Amino acid sequence: MSAAGAASGYRTLDQATLPALLDGLTDVRARLGGGPSDWQIREVGDGNLNLVFLVDGPSGTVCVKQALPYVRAAGPSWPMSLERAFFENAYYRAVAPHVGRLIPEVYHYDPALYCTIMERLSPHVILRQGMIAGSVYPDLGEHMGEYVARACFFTSDLALGCERKMSNVALFAGNQALTRISIDLIFSDPYVVSERNRHTSPQLDGLVQEMRQDTDLKIAVAQFGRKFLTQAEALLHGDLHSGSVMVTDGDTRVIDPEFSLYGPIGFDLGAFFGNLLLNAHAQCGHATAYDDRRRQRDWVLAQARCFWLAFRRQFLSLWQEHSGGGTGYPGVLFANAIDAAAVERARVAYVDALFADMLGFAACKMIRRIVGFAHVADFETIDNAVLRAGCEARALRFARRLLTQASDFPSIDSVMDAVHGSTEMAPP
Amino acid sequence: MSAAGAASGYRTLDQATLPALLDGLTDVRARLGGGPSDWQIREVGDGNLNLVFLVDGPSGTVCVKQALPYVRAAGPSWPMSLERAFFENAYYRAVAPHVGRLIPEVYHYDPALYCTIMERLSPHVILRQGMIAGSVYPDLGEHMGEYVARACFFTSDLALGCERKMSNVALFAGNQALTRISIDLIFSDPYVVSERNRHTSPQLDGLVQEMRQDTDLKIAVAQFGRKFLTQAEALLHGDLHSGSVMVTDGDTRVIDPEFSLYGPIGFDLGAFFGNLLLNAHAQCGHATAYDDRRRQRDWVLAQARCFWLAFRRQFLSLWQEHSGGGTGYPGVLFANAIDAAAVERARVAYVDALFADMLGFAACKMIRRIVGFAHVADFETIDNAVLRAGCEARALRFARRLLTQASDFPSIDSVMDAVHGSTEMAPP
Numbered sequence: 017m018s019a020a021g022a023a024s025g026y027r028t029l030d031q032a033t034l035p036a037l038l039d040g041l042t043d044v045r046a047r048l049g050g051g052p053s054d055w056q057i058r059e060v061g062d063g064n065l066n067l068v069f070l071v072d073g074p075s076g077t078v079c080v081k082q083a084l085p086y087v088r089a090a091g092p093s094w095p096m097s098l099e100r101a102f103f104e105n106a107y108y109r110a111v112a113p114h115v116g117r118l119i120p121e122v123y124h125y126d127p128a129l130y131c132t133i134m135e136r137l138s139p140h141v142i143l144r145q146g147m148i149a150g151s152v153y154p155d156l157g158e159h160m161g162e163y164v165a166r167a168c169f170f171t172s173d174l175a176l177g178c179e180r181k182m183s184n185v186a187l188f189a190g191n192q193a194l195t196r197i198s199i200d201l202i203f204s205d206p207y208v209v210s211e212r213n214r215h216t217s218p219q220l221d222g223l224v225q226e227m228r229q230d231t232d233l234k235i236a237v238a239q240f241g242r243k244f245l246t247q248a249e250a251l252l253h254g255d256l257h258s259g260s261v262m263v264t265d266g267d268t269r270v271i272d273p274e275f276s277l278y279g280p281i282g283f284d285l286g287a288f289f290g291n292l293l294l295n296a297h298a299q300c301g302h303a304t305a306y307d308d309r310r311r312q313r314d315w316v317l318a319q320a321r322c323f324w325l326a327f328r329r330q331f332l333s334l335w336q337e338h339s340g341g342g343t344g345y346p347g348v349l350f351a352n353a354i355d356a357a358a359v360e361r362a363r364v365a366y367v368d369a370l371f372a373d374m375l376g377f378a379a380c381k382m383i384r385r386i387v388g389f390a391h392v393a394d395f396e397t398i399d400n401a402v403l404r405a406g407c408e409a410r411a412l413r414f415a416r417r418l419l420t421q422a423s424d425f426p427s428i429d430s431v432m433d434a435v436h437g438s439t440e441m442a443p444p
Numbered sequence: 445m446s447a448a449g450a451a452s453g454y455r456t457l458d459q460a461t462l463p464a465l466l467d468g469l470t471d472v473r474a475r476l477g478g479g480p481s482d483w484q485i486r487e488v489g490d491g492n493l494n495l496v497f498l499v500d501g502p503s504g505t506v507c508v509k510q511a512l513p514y515v516r517a518a519g520p521s522w523p524m525s526l527e528r529a530f531f532e533n534a535y536y537r538a539v540a541p542h543v544g545r546l547i548p549e550v551y552h553y554d555p556a557l558y559c560t561i562m563e564r565l566s567p568h569v570i571l572r573q574g575m576i577a578g579s580v581y582p583d584l585g586e587h588m589g590e591y592v593a594r595a596c597f598f599t600s601d602l603a604l605g606c607e608r609k610m611s612n613v614a615l616f617a618g619n620q621a622l623t624r625i626s627i628d629l630i631f632s633d634p635y636v637v638s639e640r641n642r643h644t645s646p647q648l649d650g651l652v653q654e655m656r657q658d659t660d661l662k663i664a665v666a667q668f669g670r671k672f673l674t675q676a677e678a679l680l681h682g683d684l685h686s687g688s689v690m691v692t693d694g695d696t697r698v699i700d701p702e703f704s705l706y707g708p709i710g711f712d713l714g715a716f717f718g719n720l721l722l723n724a725h726a727q728c729g730h731a732t733a734y735d736d737r738r739r740q741r742d743w744v745l746a747q748a749r750c751f752w753l754a755f756r757r758q759f760l761s762l763w764q765e766h767s768g769g770g771t772g773y774p775g776v777l778f779a780n781a782i783d784a785a786a787v788e789r790a791r792v793a794y795v796d797a798l799f800a801d802m803l804g805f806a807a808c809k810m811i812r813r814i815v816g817f818a819h820v821a822d823f824e825t826i827d828n829a830v831l832r833a834g835c836e837a838r839a840l841r842f843a844r845r846l847l848t849q850a851s852d853f854p855s856i857d858s859v860m861d862a863v864h865g866s867t868e869m870a871p872p
Contacts, residue, residue, distance in 0.1 A: 173670060173673045173674060178620065178623055178624055178627055178673060179620045179624065181673070182617040182618075182619075182620050182623065183617070183620070185613065185614070185617045185676075186613070186614040186615075186617035186618060187614075189610040189611070189613045189614035189617065190610070190614060192606065192607045192610050192611070195606055195610065196606055196607065199606055199771055203774075204774050204776060204777055207777055208776050208777065208779070228780075229780060229782065231778075231780075231782060231783045231786040231787075232786065234777050234778060234783065235786055235787065235790045237777070238772070238773045238774070238777055238778075238790070239790070241771075241772065241773075241774075242601060242772040242773065245601045245606060245609070245771060245772055246601060246675055246676050246677050246772075247674055247675060247676075248613075248674050248675075248676050249674050343627055343669075343673060344666070344669065344670040344673055344674075345666045345669075345670065346631075346632055346666070346669075348632060348636050349632060349635055349636065349662050349665070349666055350659075350662060350666075351636070352656075352657060352659075354657065354659060355659045355662065358659040358660065358663055359659075359663065362663045362666070362667070
């Protein structure tokens with residue numbers, strides 16, 4: 017399997033050309049029912065990088081995602097490697113055996129068109145939209161904790177032999193274009209003057225300027241940046257924010273793993289955790305005369321807590337269940353009965369060290385979404401700039417504390433205590 | 445550049461077939477002078493894995509190293525990937541621009557024969573042999589510290605953009621056969637019952653048995669094993685013991701990088717440091733009526749100290765000189781004058797954290813050379829088993845302290861103080 021060599025034959029799909037492609041795929045055709053003339057097609061892509069088509073047939077429905085050769089939000093002037101579709105498919109293939117019910121089913125991948133035909137998730141909504149709208153999803157934290165635990169454990173040295181792990185590392189080390197984007201947009205741009213940046217102005221001007229001068233903050237960010245570059249612990253989704261999760265009341269699915277790469281587990285943990293914290297900080301901006309959004313904020317924070325605890329519990333449980341199966345902490349080393357308690361202590365210490373990583377990466381993600389290139393709807397949909405800036409400033413300050421005063425946050429409860437204050441509604 | 449696809453056309457070279465190969469290489473032929481009938485060829489390989497020919501011609505001389513498809517010490521029953529020759533050549537190419545005068549010059553690499561034709565080092569001797577014989581090399585520690593600093597710095601995220609680094613990581617992630625050997629022989633076998641192990645018996649039986657029961661020791665080893673698997677800091681030599689270094693009074697050359705891989709810098713540091721400590725522990729076994737070997741032991745330990753300090757100084761100096769050139773700690777982040785002092789503190793903290801890695805990996809390497817598969821001549825040439833076992837036991841105990849009481853060793857001087865006691869000559 018390789019990302020190269022499929023460059024020829026690419027063309028952008030549209031409503032007119034897509035039916036012929038689907039018609040040629042026996043499984044997909046059968047799933048839709050009828051024939052091309054019976055299929056309804058809508059393009060619904062709202063992300064930055066792709067075309068997304070929903071196709072309805074008489075007996076079924078599919079989703080078609082095609083990579084564009086440029087950043088959609090910026091237009092053809094910002095070219096973008098098509099290979100990200102290859103890596104998205106490779107990620108789905110790698111984790112599907114372990115998290116199959118938490119990702120969409122992939123029916124077909126077309127390497128020449130950089131196009132994935134997959135399960136259409138319905139009636140799912142994007143988690144971010146649901147949280148902004150005030151919806152709650154009772155199993156969210158539990159499902160997402162399980163997701164990161166399983167996807168990361170089974171692609172790490174704890175489960176894989178070194179040969180398989182090294183082959184995976186080699187494969188995903190090809191995802192350079194999107195890794196470069198992560199590095200620039202998360203670990204560099206927000207702290208310097210860059211054309212790609214924007215922030216709520218003039219309200220946040222002072223804070224943004226202050227952050228660019230904050231050496232301690234920048235050094236902490238650089239240390240997490242270097243960890244991101246060097247620590248190949250597990251296969252990561254690479255962009256696990258609340259826009260990469262689709263939900264219903266009882267179902268949770270992770271999508272869009274095109275930024276996938278081998279990296280530190282804390283990076284995926286932090287992406288999700290940080291986006292919940294962003295949403296919690298945004299809730300007061302969505303208050304109405306009928307709903308102060310305090311309960312919604314509390315629910316979001318409870319899910320953040322639940323997410324970490326579920327990850328921790330499930331990762332440790334997987335490690336016990338599949339003890340010593342990989343090259344890391346090999347089972348043969350700890351075969352004596354006398355070893356068991358000490359091994360368990362070492363496992364707990366290892367997982368608890370991921371907590372600090374989660375917080376640091378969460379903070380990096382929070383900051384880039386407020387003062388960097390790509391913003392989040394949680395804040396963007398707050399029309400009143402003063403109100404929005406107030407929410408954003410509290411989130412920025414909290415993120416900065418996570419990075420520069422890390423020792424204040426030894427436990428999930430210490431984070432929860434502090435973030436409750438940081439997300440407390442300002443008096444009207 | 446790829447390791448695959450060159451499988452056909454391999455044949456083992458010998459004195460009869462080598463001349464024709466060399467005759468076909470214009471540069472090599474010119475270097476040797478004359479023609480095949482004028483060339484003297486000797487096979488001198490004494491390692492575990494390769495044929496090594498020295499070729500003398502009327503005007504010059506070359507060294508030819510060819511990979512064998514099995515472990516030479518074990519015979520054809522232990523097959524071994526030929527691709528290691530490819531990775532050796534890839535390593536030489538990657539580091540040559542930065543450490544050219546500390547490695548042999550490579551004249552030609554034949555991908556089908558897995559054969560490297562390179563500078564013959566003369567009158568160099570293998571450092572290990574020289575140290576056993578009681579020779580001293582005044583610049584050894586300084587040269588080797590410079591070597592690791594330069595080879596690692598320039599292949600790390602501190603010097604490379606993420607695209608180049610990721611391409612390197614992908615390439616060397618192919619060196620799976622030799623990485624598997626490192627993992628098994630260093631981080632697993634010595635602590636379990638394995639046919640590949642041996643030790644001075646019965647003298648060390650008790651200590652070996654004790655180590656297999658020492659949970660704290662095994663957990664420390666597993667943690668360093670996992671660091672080896674996950675932490676892709678820099679391109680490593682991968683086997684930087686004193687048998688991989690050739691020396692004269694004033695010249696130092698590193699050879700045999702066939703175990704090369706991306707990994708933690710402390711692994712290369714520890715390999716060399718640990719082998720100096722092994723030699724220091726062996727010195728009293730080589731005492732004669734005329735030389736108690738105390739001065740030689742002191743010289744070896746002084747070089748170990750010098751090695752670390754030279755590495756530290758030169759790595760920091762490279763980082764200052766090439767500040768912000770790579771994706772790690774990017775220069776753009778720290779452009780303010782106010783940042784300078786804090787950045788320098790962060791660099792010092794980073795390099796000093798490598799010290800603990802060096803000690804841990806050094807200890808892992810020391811143990812595997814005494815109770816694992818491949819032993820070292822430093823001890824093996826001590827004929828008296830009781831004397832040898834005494835030296836080995838002190839080295840094992842010291843290594844165990846490095847791993848299980850790491851906090852006792854915060855500085856190079858604390859290590860030097862302790863190792864002087866550990867290598868003190870037993871009364872006759």
